[in-house]
C-alpha cells in the first residue's frame with residue numbers, strides 16, 4: 001500500500017522546535033493509524049554552536065523516524081506473533097537534521113510509503 005502523505009511531511013520541511021515536529025508525528029500516527037518510532041536520536045551538544053535556548057527548543061541534531069514494522073523492529077515474541085500477518089521491512093522513514101548555521105530542524109530525506117495496512121486498531 002502506497003499512500004501520499006505530503007500534507008504531513010515533505011522534503012526540506014522545516015520545524016522551529018522539536019515540539020512542533022513531535023506534534024505532527026503524533027497527528028500522523030493518530031489519523032493515519034500507523035505507529036512510528038524514533039531511532040538514532042543525537043542530542044545537540046553544548047559545544048554545537050547552539051545557545052541554551054536553541055538546545056532546549058530543538059533538542060536533537062539528528063532524528064530518524066521509522067515505522068513500527070521497519071527493519072529494526074524488535075517486538076516481544078507475543079507482539080511479533082500477533083502481528084505476524086503483516087509484511088516486515090517496511091521502508092517508511094523520515095530523516096531529520098539540524099542544518100549547519102540554521103536554528104531549525106529540517107527533513108533531509110524521507111519515504112512515506114508503508115508496505116502494510118494500518119497497524120493501530122485500538123484507540124490511542
Ligand SMILES: [Zn+2]
Nearest residue numbers: 067090092114
Ligand atoms: Zn509501515
